[in-house]
Amino acid sequence: MRIDFDPEQFDRQGFYRLLTASVVPRPIAWVSTISAEGVANLAPHSFFNIACVAPPVLQFSAVGRKDSLRNVEETGQFVVNFAPEQLAEQINETATDFPRGVSEFDEVGVAAEPSLRVKPPRVAASPVAFECELHSTVRFGDSTVVFGRVVHAVVSQEVMTDGHPEIDKLKPLSRLGKDEWGTIGDVREISRIRHADWRGPGTRG
Numbered sequence: 001m002r003i004d005f006d007p008e009q010f011d012r013q014g015f016y017r018l019l020t021a022s023v024v025p026r027p028i029a030w031v032s033t034i035s036a037e038g039v040a041n042l043a044p045h046s047f048f049n050i051a052c053v054a055p056p057v058l059q060f061s062a063v064g065r066k067d068s069l070r071n072v073e074e075t076g077q078f079v080v081n082f083a084p085e086q087l088a089e090q091i092n093e094t095a096t097d098f099p100r101g102v103s104e105f106d107e108v109g110v111a112a113e114p115s116l117r118v119k120p121p122r123v124a125a126s127p128v129a130f131e132c133e134l135h136s137t138v139r140f141g142d143s144t145v146v147f148g149r150v151v152h153a154v155v156s157q158e159v160m161t162d163g164h165p166e167i168d169k170l171k172p173l174s175r176l177g178k179d180e181w182g183t184i185g186d187v188r189e190i191s192r193i194r195h196a197d198w199r200g201p202g203t204r205g
């Protein structure tokens with residue numbers, strides 16, 4: 001038996017819970033921005049993904065008028081910092097609704113480092129950062145999807161194996177439903193099948 005849900009019959013919170021518990025696991029962009037006055041901001045966003053590879057474009061969604069969104073609109077720049085397992089507590093603390101003039105870097109005690117190509121600082125302890133210039137925004141109801149063109153990427157040597165970021169070293173966090181967070185768990189390798197090699201379902205041993 002399957003249960004049907006009509007989004008029109010749900011209140012906002014009800015369908016939010018269904019969506020966020022089902023679209024899992026979501027990667028977490030730890031987004032740093034800076035206001036026109038120069039106050040640095042840091043907040044996690046799990047409505048996040050790659051929008052395009054060439055050119056490289058990342059996207060995240062601000063639900064409501066958050067400081068991160070305002071800062072991106074004011075300055076046209078942001079940094080996506082990778083969210084590793086060992087920084088979970090700090091990442092969660094930066095989701096606190098501090099007043100606009102307060103920097104999460106200072107309040108939570110997150111060490112910053114200068115970015116190379118944009119004004120918002122990077123998180124020094126995050127192993128990967130993508131520095132972005134605002135490409136465009138798209139509004140849906142009370143949410144705004146922010147698209148940013150990656151103008152610079154930086155990766156810590158310690159998480160690299162043979163020139164690539166290695167999953168066992170990155171230890172990514174993810175966001176699940178409710179207040180649940182995920183860690184990576186088992187990693188399987190499953191190679192893609194070219195049509196020329198197709199022998200029918202389940203025939204690759």
Ligand SMILES: Cc1cc2nc3c(=O)[nH]c(=O)nc-3n(C[C@H](O)[C@H](O)[C@H](O)COP(=O)(O)O)c2cc1C
Pocket residue numbers: 028041042043044045046047048061062063064065066067068069091092094095096097098175
């Ligand atoms: C793991 C995690 C993921 C989150 N993802 C989002 C998101 O995708 N979009 C959003 O608007 N808020 C998200 N939030 C909530 C924001 O981080 C929170 O509202 C924060 O205060 C926004 O900060 P700002 O006003 O400084 O931008 C998330 C919170 C957590 C803990």
